[in-house]
Amino acid sequence: MKKKEIRQFILSFVLALVIYGAIMFAMNSGIINSYWSGILVVACINVVLATSLNLASGYLGQLTLGHAGFMSVGAYISALSSIYLGTPFIISLLIGAVCAAVVGLIIGIPTLRLKGDYLCIITLAFNEIIRVIMLNIGITNGAKGLMGIPMETNFTVVFISAVITIYVIACIVKSRHGRAIISIREDETASELAGIPTSYYKILAFTISAFFAGIAGGLYAHYITILIPKVFDYNKSVEILVMVVLGGLGNLKGSIIAAIVMTILPEYLRAFSDYRMLLYAVVLIAAMILKEKNLVPHLKAKFLKKKDDVEEATE
Amino acid sequence: MQFFATIINGLSTGGMYALVAIGYTMVYGIAKMINFAHGEIIMVGAYITYVVFSLLGMPAFVAIIASIIGCALLGVVTEKVAYKPLRNSGSLAVLITAIGVSYLLQNVFLLIFGSAAITFPSFLPEGQIHLGGLSISYVSALSLCLTLICTVLLLIFINKTRLGKAMRAVSEDKGAAELMGINVNNTISLTFAIGSGLGAIGGIIYGLSYSLINPYLGAMLGIKAFIAAVLGGIGDIKGAMVGGLLIGLAEAFTITFISSTFSDAVVFGILIFILLVKPAGLFGVNVREKV
Structure with missing residues (x-):
């Protein structure tokens, strides 16, 4: 393992621990x-x-x-x-x-x-x-x-x-x-x-x-x-x-x-639970068409104006 | 006697599968995609007939025509909206979109009509036709006749007419067909229209034979018809017909002689077997992959 990978590994591990700790704390104290x-x-x-x-x-x-x-x-x-x-x-x-x-x-x-x-x-x-x-x-x-x-x-x-x-x-x-x-x-x-x-x-x-x-x-x-x-x-x-x-x-x-x-x-969205599967269907179709037409990077660029995101998305 | 009755049962269901399978095969031949939503179009066909006949009180003939036209339009619209933008992308994207369309139609009808089954109007006379010692119900006879008539007409259309020639050309090579002055978009639309129209007839036959329809009917019917298309060799109309009849027979025999619960498993078993032994199907030709 390279140094960078080790650092990333430790970072993810710590992150997971923190998330776990936070959720457990919230559960035990009754927030969740x-x-x-x-x-x-x-x-x-x-x-x-x-x-x-x-x-x-x-x-x-x-x-x-x-x-x-x-x-x-x-x-x-x-x-x-x-x-x-x-x-x-x-x-x-x-x-x-x-x-x-x-x-x-x-x-x-x-x-x-x-x-x-x-x-x-x-x-x-x-x-x-x-x-x-x-x-x-x-x-x-x-x-x-x-x-x-x-x-x-x-x-x-x-x-x-x-x-x-x-x-x-x-x-x-x-x-x-x-x-x-x-x-x-x-x-x-x-x-x-x-x-x-x-x-x-x-x-x-x-x-x-x-x-x-x-x-x-x-x-x-x-x-x-x-x-x-x-x-x-x-x-x-x-x-x-x-x-x-x-x-x-x-x-x-x-x-x-x-x-x-x-x-x-x-x-x-309990109130709209009847529409849940409908929404899934629309999401599937929209995701594919947007992706194939390469619209996602453009939309991202418009809304986020972040260079990294656009580059990542266009990859 | 039971044996012959089973054969007739099987051929009748098989006829329905065949009509639907022809739609799959035609679309596959020309657009090189599995139209997962085809099963749902059948369901729509059944519902249109129900609405026009039972709710609007029109004669049966009008209801059938309306259902065929409605489904043909629906097929063309789905192609234009969902599949056309993806014509040049990978099969994964098209497949996921097709699953999406299928879900969309199913859930729209679920919202409109609810999940409870609706009684399908029976506009055929009750009773049976007696042929010697055999008795065939009118639905079975109609299903078989319609399948044969549609297949023959379709084969004549594809092999003898200009539009049919255009279809064959597009399915062989889209680019070359376009260069020869064939309107590829219109040809694909026409294919979807014919396939979906046949699906509507399949839906009506389903309604007549089972007399109950629900928004989920298309899913399983569509998958079985697809298996029929694969069994016959996808892209081949004769194959789809033979495949449909064979699947119907297999199902009927399983229900009569083994157990009704395993009929689906047997049909899927056939699919797995055929894909492993002869993936091109009974009438299909092996296509070599070029690099």
Whole structure:
């Protein structure tokens, strides 16, 4: 590690500690009531989901609509392991995540030969298949929902998980592997010609992404304590995708902020909750068209008049 | 007997899938994009028929025409507003926009009509047609006939007329077609219009066969029709028809002989299988990637 990187690492670490300390202080002193601390837990789970999807969709450039499927695998396996095997929370979390990663690997090996539209549809198909399976096998209790999951998730656990997820993904992206992953997004043929084992990196990124989705699922299961297959449908995958797109494909900070905003904002907009999905749709379309027409840098330049921002945006 | 009944059931649903799949395939052939919103256009078609027939009290014939025209316009407008600005950008951007459009339509109709299912007017006579020992409901017969008629007409249109020739040219090479004096924008609009119009017919058939419609109907129908298009070889109209019928049969047989809950999983399984074994589909041609 270079000196600058070490400094940055320490800085981020301290920042995370400060945020954690501040929120814990606010919770204990009653500034944040239990309702809002619950929302913060969900926000952290969403951060894990969004950053992990960003690795597959943003950095690797493969649009997948099956993230909710991996999340459900993690959620169900960890919950079942907690209930029937009585494993400690951390262990069941890890078991769930590993199973999600294995499912990701099994799905990834054949499907990642496909690109773009096909990959999107096939991941969607897998998501639905996973959901149908969860709905129909006895052990998950089907549509009635899996109950009796111990309530283990608290803010400390989700915060640490979110920080670890962000750290791991940031490290991967910055590393040699990350550059290989990004090169696949830029031009798959060229990177293959440059000697990058593209299939290996695609599957690697996909599996890691599934692993963290599994973690998020486990956290979710042990927080909500009841699992219903309907939660993990196509809409959930789109919701995570909206977070990633809104934050910026291939931008970790953006994903974090978008995930938090998109969890907290609907709470303020309760009165407009019917319009929430409509808003997501408009955001998706507008974000794409504005980006492609390169309007964002111009707007930024107009409103912010900051040279750095414009340069960064035009990159 | 049950076997034949299942076949007829399957062909009837399959006909509906085929009509929708043709829309997917045409749009894919010409714009090289999967129009995720196509399923929602079907839903819109069903709702327009409901509004014109049940609420405005017009005759069924008017309702059907209105629904076809309405959907065709909607298809053209979505293309102009959402997809045209992105014509030269990467597939990721177009795909995300298409998902956005699909969500937008679904939620607009959710706000207008609510999420509860609405009874679709049944303007076909009750009862069944008897052919020897077999009995076919009017909806099934209509669905099959319409699919065949539409496919034949469409094939004639594409292969024999000037506009059809223009379509084929644009789908082969947009730039060259433009240089030859073909109006690419109009041709793409026309494709969206035809595809969406066929979708409207699919929506009406859906309404007639299930007699309940809700704003979510397009999502699953659209995905299954897309699978049908992929199965037949995307970009190929005959393929879309055959694919649609096959998917319908597969679904009907799963429901009758295995379990209704697994029918979706079987259809998706077919998609996965076909993409792994022969990604170009039954009638598709493998396209080599040039660098």
